[in-house]
Amino acid sequence: MTTDTSATDDRPFGTTDPASAGEEGAPFLRQDDDASGSTDLARELRRVRGLVAGSRFDDVHDAVRTVRELADHLEAVGTMVRPSDYATWGVPEHLASNPAIGSRNPVSPPLEPVVLPDATVRADLRLGIEYQGPPGCVHGGIVALVFDEMLGLANAAAKSVGLTADLRVSYISPTPLYAPLRFEARQDRVEGRKIWASATVYTGETLCARAEALFIEPRGISDAQRDRPIEG
């Protein structure tokens, strides 16, 4: 079964087929701003998160009241989505709420992956103080989070779907805050329902960490879901 997943400008959400990517890569997972403004709201909250985690203040009690009023307002005007409302991971609404890449989740790092013609998924990003572990360095759990997501996306780029069964991260050298980081992930091989994938993160020429993972394809997955893990 083949499904055209190539990027077009008129779809707000979806993936790019690696075959249509140039050597420099093409944006893999597109999540355009939604009409409601929720994406912009998440963007501003990301700024707030970094400022609160990384600043000293003399008195921000006014800001507390403002944010409390904002939260009360959002509670009043929004409709809560129950996790069970999502049938699969691949629907736009679900991915948008994801803590590693979701455009509507202020927790998610600024991950904007591109796919290369060989289906490697790459993301260049800088992580700020809100992701700090050791002084000046990225928290190891955040590195693992980004790896897990990138590995899952590499599986999607290779048209397969798996749950993480085993994720091993080797931390080789501290991952610096604010420095340019390059994450790359690729699917290595598939045997039946088992999927192996690996990833690295570098800053410049320095290898900071690498990951090796085993994913297991969920039982009873349909050909359509495997062919097109992310809708859009």
Ligand SMILES: CCCCC/C=C\C/C=C\C/C=C\C/C=C\CCCC(=O)SCCNC(=O)CCNC(=O)[C@H](O)C(C)(C)COP(=O)(O)OP(=O)(O)OC[C@H]1O[C@@H](n2cnc3c(N)ncnc32)[C@H](O)[C@@H]1OP(=O)(O)O
């Ligand atoms: C559920 C529906 C999902 C649908 C997804 C749809 C779309 C996805 C769309 C887009 C994706 C895009 C991005 C994704 C990005 C990131 C991905 C994030 C991934 C996660 O964040 S995911 C959450 C954490 N993850 C879990 O929450 C898993 C909990 N776990 C389980 O749900 C089960 O554990 C499961 C299903 C893994 C296996 O259960 P099972 O019953 O299906 O498999 P079974 O036991 O039959 O094993 C079959 C063969 O795998 C071997 N095997 C199994 N486990 C192993 C292990 N750990 N180590 C070594 N080998 C293992 C066995 O030894 C056997 O091998 P053999 O055949 O040789 O005997």
